Amino acid sequence: MSTTAPAPAHADHAAAGHGHHELPFLRKWVFSTDHKVIGLQYLFCCLFTLMVGGLLALMVRWQIAYPAGAKPTEEQVQELRSRGLTGAELDAELAKIDNDRPFPILGELLWGEHLEPELVNAGEVGEAGVFGNSNGMMPAEWYNVAFTMHASVMIFLVIIPMLTGAFGNWVIPLQLGAKDMAFPFLNGLSFWTWICAVLILFASFFVDPAGIGAGAGWTSYPPLSDVVTPTAGPGQTLWCIGVIIGGTSSIMGSMNYITTIVNLRAPGLSLFRMPLTTWAAFITSILQLFATPVLSSAMAMLLFDRHMGTSFFLPEGLIFTGETVPNAGGGQVILWQHIFWFYSHPAVYIMILPAMGIVSDVIAVWSRKPIFGYRPMVYSMSAIAGLGFVVWGHHMFQSGMNPVLGTTFMISTIMIALPSAVKVFNWLGTLWGGQITFSPAMLFALGFVSMFVIGGLSGIYMANAPFDIFIHDTYFIVAHIHYVLFTGSVMGIFSGIYHWFPKMFARHMNDAWGKVHFWLTFIFMNGVFFPMHIIGLGGYPRRYASFRGYDFLAPYEGMNVFMTWCAILLGLSQFIFLANFFGSLLFGKKATSDNPWHANSLEWSTQTPPPHGNWIGPVPTVYHGPYEYSNPNCKEDYAPQWMPMQTIYGGSTAAAPAAPIVATGGTPPPPHPAH
Amino acid sequence: MQQVRPPEFGEAWKWWLPPHYSSFGDEVDTLFHWIFWITMVTFVGVELVMLYFCFKYKRNPARKATYTHGSHSLEVAWTIIPAVILVALGVASTKTWATIKNPTDSDYPQEFQTTVKIVAQQFAWNVTYAGDDKTLGTDDDFTETNILNVPFEPIDAEGNATTEENVRVMLTSQDVIHSLFIPVLRVKQDAVPGYLGNVWFDVQRMTSPGPDKKHLTGDSRYSEDGRTLIDWEESYEIACAELCGLGHSQMRMQLKAVPRADWEAWSHTKSAAAKARAAAK
Ligand code: HEM
Ligand SMILES: [Cu+2]
Numbered sequence: 001m002s003t004t005a006p007a008p009a010h011a012d013h014a015a016a017g018h019g020h021h022e023l024p025f026l027r028k029w030v031f032s033t034d035h036k037v038i039g040l041q042y043l044f045c046c047l048f049t050l051m052v053g054g055l056l057a058l059m060v061r062w063q064i065a066y067p068a069g070a071k072p073t074e075e076q077v078q079e080l081r082s083r084g085l086t087g088a089e090l091d092a093e094l095a096k097i098d099n100d101r102p103f104p105i106l107g108e109l110l111w112g113e114h115l116e117p118e119l120v121n122a123g124e125v126g127e128a129g130v131f132g133n134s135n136g137m138m139p140a141e142w143y144n145v146a147f148t149m150h151a152s153v154m155i156f157l158v159i160i161p162m163l164t165g166a167f168g169n170w171v172i173p174l175q176l177g178a179k180d181m182a183f184p185f186l187n188g189l190s191f192w193t194w195i196c197a198v199l200i201l202f203a204s205f206f207v208d209p210a211g212i213g214a215g216a217g218w219t220s221y222p223p224l225s226d227v228v229t230p231t232a233g234p235g236q237t238l239w240c241i242g243v244i245i246g247g248t249s250s251i252m253g254s255m256n257y258i259t260t261i262v263n264l265r266a267p268g269l270s271l272f273r274m275p276l277t278t279w280a281a282f283i284t285s286i287l288q289l290f291a292t293p294v295l296s297s298a299m300a301m302l303l304f305d306r307h308m309g310t311s312f313f314l315p316e317g318l319i320f321t322g323e324t325v326p327n328a329g330g331g332q333v334i335l336w337q338h339i340f341w342f343y344s345h346p347a348v349y350i351m352i353l354p355a356m357g358i359v360s361d362v363i364a365v366w367s368r369k370p371i372f373g374y375r376p377m378v379y380s381m382s383a384i385a386g387l388g389f390v391v392w393g394h395h396m397f398q399s400g401m402n403p404v405l406g407t408t409f410m411i412s413t414i415m416i417a418l419p420s421a422v423k424v425f426n427w428l429g430t431l432w433g434g435q436i437t438f439s440p441a442m443l444f445a446l447g448f449v450s451m452f453v454i455g456g457l458s459g460i461y462m463a464n465a466p467f468d469i470f471i472h473d474t475y476f477i478v479a480h481i482h483y484v485l486f487t488g489s490v491m492g493i494f495s496g497i498y499h500w501f502p503k504m505f506a507r508h509m510n511d512a513w514g515k516v517h518f519w520l521t522f523i524f525m526n527g528v529f530f531p532m533h534i535i536g537l538g539g540y541p542r543r544y545a546s547f548r549g550y551d552f553l554a555p556y557e558g559m560n561v562f563m564t565w566c567a568i569l570l571g572l573s574q575f576i577f578l579a580n581f582f583g584s585l586l587f588g589k590k591a592t593s594d595n596p597w598h599a600n601s602l603e604w605s606t607q608t609p610p611p612h613g614n615w616i617g618p619v620p621t622v623y624h625g626p627y628e629y630s631n632p633n634c635k636e637d638y639a640p641q642w643m644p645m646q647t648i649y650g651g652s653t654a655a656a657p658a659a660p661i662v663a664t665g666g667t668p669p670p671p672h673p674a675h
Numbered sequence: 676m677q678q679v680r681p682p683e684f685g686e687a688w689k690w691w692l693p694p695h696y697s698s699f700g701d702e703v704d705t706l707f708h709w710i711f712w713i714t715m716v717t718f719v720g721v722e723l724v725m726l727y728f729c730f731k732y733k734r735n736p737a738r739k740a741t742y743t744h745g746s747h748s749l750e751v752a753w754t755i756i757p758a759v760i761l762v763a764l765g766v767a768s769t770k771t772w773a774t775i776k777n778p779t780d781s782d783y784p785q786e787f788q789t790t791v792k793i794v795a796q797q798f799a800w801n802v803t804y805a806g807d808d809k810t811l812g813t814d815d816d817f818t819e820t821n822i823l824n825v826p827f828e829p830i831d832a833e834g835n836a837t838t839e840e841n842v843r844v845m846l847t848s849q850d851v852i853h854s855l856f857i858p859v860l861r862v863k864q865d866a867v868p869g870y871l872g873n874v875w876f877d878v879q880r881m882t883s884p885g886p887d888k889k890h891l892t893g894d895s896r897y898s899e900d901g902r903t904l905i906d907w908e909e910s911y912e913i914a915c916a917e918l919c920g921l922g923h924s925q926m927r928m929q930l931k932a933v934p935r936a937d938w939e940a941w942s943h944t945k946s947a948a949a950k951a952r953a954a955a956k
């Protein structure tokens with residue numbers, strides 16, 4: 001397709017009466033095919049799944065800080081001694097000390113009443129909880145389920161759908177000047193398919209009579225995930241099915257975005273006039289389309305192994321709890337890792353590229369500057385995507401893979417840090433000489449840049465194969481993932497919400513509370529995730545239900561407790577956001593302008609909120625790139641894409657395009673904001 | 676003699692890498708230090724520039740933002756310079772990687788003074804020693820659970836090895852994947868079912884207590900004030916680093932590094948007993 005969209009199609013569309021007839025409630029708000037409604041559906045659902053994922057994270061953190069079996073502390077012993085107790089008397093008193101702490105509120109509800117050691121020793125049994133009775137303390141199987149589901153929920157049900165589903169849907173057609181997605185029905189189908197995945201993944205908590213869900217980690221390495229055992233029962237099966245279905249939704253979505261971006265751009269909107277949010281969505285969709293089927297195939301093989309007697313991943317002679325596994329033989333354990341990471345490495349970029357796009361747009365708008373190095377930004381995103389397919393082996397340095405491959409993957413992985421660095425430098429370049437306003441959206445974008453640096457740099461430690469020997473599967477990895485995914489992607493998501501909220505809901509969020517939300521989030525997330533680097537350097541392994549039993553982990557108890565409390569405060573800070581979000585939705589200051597931030601891209605050209613069909617009348621025509629901020633030839637410090645510069649601003653014609661002047665249905669720019 | 680832990684044990688390593696005792700540990704840690712300084716400089720630089728810009732370019736109606744779409748030469752510079760640094764880092768690391776993992780490398784040990792086989796299972800390590808005949812798979816082999824006992828490599832006060840004591844571990848698993856993680860040796864290797872992997876290491880220890888107290892760890896014996904190393908039967912912890920089920924965090928093994936003579940005596944006793952048992956069958 002050439003650079004212009006098929007205008008006649010739009011005309012027909014409009015003529016068919018878009019925006020002029022009312023749809024029945026169910027068609028309009030539930031089984032909708034309108035990309036904006038679908039986008040908001042994703043947004044609201046993801047806020048819910050985010051809370052579930054967050055709660056699971058707090059359970060994981062609580063368990064790490066306070067595993068069962070806490071011994072009397074030095075002070076407690078001293079105290080008893082000072083009362084003159086010694087020998088058997090002292091031992092008897094010590095045995096009565098109970099330092100175990102059940103998870104607040106939920107602990108006893110889920111795992112039974114917590115009794116004093118005295119009563120337990122006397123053979124008393126408390127009331128059972130929803131998931132059996134382990135004296136109110138989280139059992140190891142639950143811990144495994146909690147971290148597995150925390151990661152799965154955050155990846156498959158929060159970050160990917162939030163970035164591609166919510167922002168992709170809501171923003172892309174508007175930035176393209178399209179009346180809707182290329183395949184509106186497929187879009188709705190994709191959403192409802194995703195809802196099925198959500199339900200199935202959540203159901204995995206409840207299907208197992210033993211009360212255990214999927215507990216083999218989000219990476220689900222066989223044979224642990226492959227052989228049906230009490231620890232990998234029906235929950236694990238549902239997990240595989242849920243991931244396949246979620247992937248199917250991703251595939252539908254990505255095809256839709258690619259088709260829309262290639263075919264439905266407004267007249268004049270060439271690829272290199274697209275805002276970076278849309279570019280990121282484009283590249284992400286390509287990644288998704290190529291990578292996700294690979295994940296689905298891996299999951300299918302795993303399911304076959306589990307339930308149909310195949311043995312893709314099971315070698316001969318496996319012995320589980322004293323018995324030979326009947327269908328084992330001829331399979332390769334490491335095969336799974338190759339297939340899984342072939343998807344999952346690109347998947348980590350699926351989770352960051354859209355956030356990078358959002359942040360780029362936010363930084364440009366709020367510093368009134370053109371993006372520094374627009375094309376290098378596009379090229380580096382493409383490079384990240386391309387290289388992303390040849391680095392998967394960096395997750396497998398210690399897996400027994402051929403060491404020569406290790407060298408290869410080390411070099412390719414180190415190289416992938418380069419485009420990330422280029423992006424950071426360009427963001428700094430964009431800030432340089434700007435007119436920076438610290439709105440909540442901008443604060444989160446700046447937070448993204450400053451914290452993504454940490455995640456990117458810690459990647460270099462792990463990319464270094466010899467040093468990765470030491471830090472692989474330790475908390476250093478956990479620090480890395482959270483610096484890129486929480487302080488990166490999640491901050492990008494918040495930034496996007498604050499930025500587009502007025503367009504989405506025709507009301508403004510509260511700025512002051514937005515800033516409070518930012519600062520609390522920023523402080524506590526560093527409190528949670530930074531010490532993970534330190535305990536990782538101490539060799540603290542990830543996925544450990546308890547540090548008790550290892551001398552070399554004992555010194556980290558204090559840091560673990562600190563991180564856990566930061567995590568709790570981080571979680572509580574998010575209620576400020578929720579209150580602000582829902583409060584503003586209902587009572588926020590009404591948006592008085594269609595373009596309150598004086599931004600250039602097309603989503604700001606239409607009514608607020610945008611009507612069904614996005615523009616009443618024909619779609620706007622695009623005259624120039626999206627980052628014409630502070631152009632000296634213009635009176636104002638911005639030049640919307642839908643307006644030829646010379647007509648609106650009366651500046652010199654030097655920078656004006658030769659395009660004809662058309663009435664566009666866009667609103668003329670309001671006067672300069674009083675920031 | 677009373678056994679006293681030096682006061683700085685554990686806490687001393689809390690904020691940094693633990694001490695290392697293998698011959699390649701130093702190379703690994705050197706790489707870490709290089710990366711640490713490179714990334715620290717980058718990190719501090721980027722954050723300072725960003726903070727500076729945030730203060731300097733705060734919104735000010737008296738000023739107009741600079742209108743620029745970028746700079747070709749800057750792009751080239753900040754692509755080429757990091758690229759050179761990164762490639763150099765990569766190239767510098769390949770040698771260490773090969774020494775540790777690649778049997779075809781010239782620095783990979785040609786000879787192993789000790790070979791053991793470890794079969795991991797949920798949730799224990801079964802270590803089989805070759806016994807008197809130094810061959811695995813014979814009657815005088817013996818198996819210990821969760822104890823990896825090896826001779827150490829004596830080094831003199833200058834830190835040079837006086838004899839070689841390379842240990843080879845043939846590593847596999849009978850059920851799920853586990854991972855042999857010996858923090859103080861900078862060793863980690865997955866134990867993969869259906870595949871017999873190889874790991875090697877050596878445990879270097881001084882033949883006399885060094886002044887730098889480099890080896891203060893484990894069950895060493897110290898003088899009563901906890902300052903002077905008197906005798907040391909060191910034992911280090913080995914952990915499982917790959918999620919293997921409910922008991923994952925309980926798969927603890929002890930690594931004991933003892934003088935060759937002591938090790939021979941221990942091995943001989945165990946081996947003879949195993950042989951007698953086999954004969955009795
Ligand atoms: C700057 C470039 C980056 C480099 C060089 C890099 C390198 C690595 C390496 C080598 C590992 C494997 C470590 C190990 O298991 O031993 C890893 C793990 C991981 N990385 Fe990155 N990374 C980079 C950026 C990112 C980004 C942008 C994301 C996501 C948004 C990301 C997400 C992850 C995740 C989720 C894992 C852990 C997977 C797991 O084992 O559960 N990384 N990274
Ligand atoms: Cu990766």
Ligand SMILES: [Cu+2]
Pocket residue numbers: 852853854915916917918919920922923924926
């Ligand atoms: Cu394990």
